[in-house]
Amino acid sequence: MENTQLVETPHTHTHQDNIYLPYLMTIDKVTQEAPGVKTFRLKFQDEAEAERFDFKAGQFGEYSAFGEGESTFCIASSPTRKGYIECTFREAGKVTSSLAKLEEGDTMGFRGPYGNTFPLDQWKGKNLLFIAGGIALPPMRCVIWNALDTRENFKDVSILYGARSVNDLVYKHELEEWHDREDVNLVTTVDPGGETPDWKGEVGFVPSILEKMNPSSENTIAIVCGPPVMIKFTFPVLYKLGFTPDNIYTTLENRMKCGVGKCGHCYVGKVCICKDGPVFTGAELEKMPAEY
């Protein structure tokens, strides 16, 4: 019990059930989405693990840059697209900056999938309204593609996506694809001053554009994801439009370390975001203290 010394755990090459041990992943493809924002397509190096691995929309993982540490992101690809997972991240801290230096063919780590999921099965036969801001489109992209790949299960699908500027919009090719689809209603917006001369989308903040869109709340699920300030101003608009807290979903991204409900970092009151969430309804959010 030498408290002041580092305790070495004896190592062997035998694989034990260590929940902190990441899977080794090969970076199959790197896409520069926006300034400082990249998407990695990742494949499991262990073929048996690739075969076994499964996840659902809304779940997240802990991604390793060996030498720097771990960072938490949602799985940005849809579970309907097999054989790989994708993550999209912005270079913001030391881990993400280190990840951003990796190239196609390099190895990184992944632990997951963790957390609960968006209940797509319960949403069958309903309209879906996605509302996302900035770098919060990635967690929603997973659900959007999951819904579009099983399009027959849902009625109208609308997407409202806003970013600070045209340059900051992520998944630009996919936005074009959704724009061109007849079974998707896409509205994009940028903050005032963020537009370019040839910008054809809206200009304004997400909550006011939502009010202008005036979507029907009838038989509709709203899925909201964005920075805390966007969530704060979007919920009242949804209530004004007739949405009830039970029909609004969001995903929270508190600071997480272990991802498995042990390290204590992501608690909001008694709610452990990594295990009880990250997906919550508006009704669940109302019961939580505003410490997120």
Place this chain on the structure above:
Amino acid sequence: MEKRFISQPSLVRWLDKLNSEGKHIYAPVKKGGERVDFGRISSVDQVSFDHVQTTQSAKSVAFPRTEVLFSYQKEKGKVQLDNFDPEKMPSTVVFGLHPCDAAAFNPLTAIFSWNSRDELYDARLERTFIVTFSCTKADESCFCTSVNGGPGNTTGSDIQLTPVKEGFLVEILTEKGIALVKANEDCFEADRGEVKEDYLAKLPLKFDVKAVQERLNTAFDSPIWKKQSQRCLGCGACAFVCPTCACFDIQEDAHGAKGKRLRCWDSCGFALFTLHTSGHNPREVQAQRWRQRLLHKFSYMPERLSVRGCTGCGRCSRACPVDMNISEHLGSI
């Protein structure tokens, strides 16, 4: 539960034998000045018997302050992982810890077992034998009786020793305890019929824990948190000496191509504990952090894990540089 007696000379022989079996023995030892803390011993002579409380708790035997989760080696974009082997962890005897420290392994285990197993914690605890000393004295910081513990509480102990005339009353409490005695039968004598309670410290209740818990359930918006935390420095000393605090950080120790991923103690009292990379901090001020600490231990844990995150050891009050006293604060909520 079987009772036996062990004399002082036999206790010396017993620990010598455990030592010669290759077990790592940790016990309270004098560390200079008035400080007594756990250290690895080779003989009973090194053990401190007259202290009230060690500075650090015994939790690090299962949850070390800094621990290697795995190590790795990088080569040309490829990575080789090196996992741990629980079979290589030493068999350990923690000797002479007090009942409040032994009882703390319950809440620790509840945290590390919630939803999924934590093999590292489990492997260390499975290889650990807990031999407690019941308390014959207490100080003004002790409040174990207020949180359903006591100077002779046996929760979490494999064996409990109570100092009596010419030796110790031995209570053998678990299968692990039986194994420790069986292998060294000649050290132990028949029970002499001593009454344990005659030797224990007397510790009056400081607060009604059920009433505190009920008040905490509705105290989230109380102004008391600001008042109580006004002098809190956010130094984390309370969490680092606490036998049940289990919050940890995951850090990297890398040198060139080789590195280790570490688990390190952390504290919800630290200002950076909840800070997002974006700069947003959900618990911006110390009052929110202090509230989280007390509510987590006395409201959230009992509700979610059916255990309390406090065993009344009093270390947080002794270690606090600005004299914040948890039992006083709980009593005043």
